[in-house]
Amino acid sequence: MLVLIGVGFSLGNYLGGKFADRSVSGTLKGFLLLLMAIMLAIPLLAQSQAGAAISMIVWGAATFAVVPPLQMRVMRVAHEAPGLSSSVNIGAFNLGNALGAAAGGAVISGGLGYAFVPVMGGDYRRSGAAAGLVQRTSAAGRGLCQPVTRV
Numbered sequence: 001m002l003v004l005i006g007v008g009f010s011l012g013n014y015l016g017g018k019f020a021d022r023s024v025s026g027t028l029k030g031f032l033l034l035l036m037a038i039m040l041a042i043p044l045l046a047q048s049q050a051g052a053a054i055s056m057i058v059w060g061a062a063t064f065a066v067v068p069p070l071q072m073r074v075m076r077v078a079h080e081a082p083g084l085s086s087s088v089n090i091g092a093f094n095l096g097n098a099l100g101a102a103a104g105g106a107v108i109s110g111g112l113g114y115a116f117v118p119v120m121g122g123d124y125r126r127s128g129a130a131a132g133l134v135q136r137t138s139a140a141g142r143g144l145c146q147p148v149t150r151v
Helices: 002-020 024-045 049-065 067-077 082-109 114-139
Strands: none
Touching: 002 024, 002 049, 002 067, 024 049, 024 067, 024 114, 049 067, 067 082, 082 114
16 A cells, blocks of 8 residues: 555656646645545545555545645745745645644544544645635735745
8 A cells, every 4th residue: 555655646746746837726726626535535445455545546646746836836935035935845744744643643542543534634624725715815916925035
């Protein structure tokens, strides 16, 4: 299964970069929706070996396909300090990994079981998507996402 996840990671990184060249926002929206869907479907698909294998490839691809467009967005906004912005962006990814692991552990120790962990992850993705919509709507037309040229 780990090899299949790795195949998905590689595929997702390739597709995310390719599609982000065409549309950063469209790539993010599409793969975040796919990620939500596959996380909610994993408990059903994982009941068979073939379903588990397919879900791990799709999950891996959707997970890593969002990285290139997110990195492109950061670099567009923070082009004056690309090294700093890139390192902060990767730090945020790692913080998300740590918080996700803690939340998954809480789900398991709370008695909901392993099968509920991806469902919880899908719920978090929905919350993140809603927050992204709110941020995007509130920033529209007010220049909140303009690059900083002087600190």
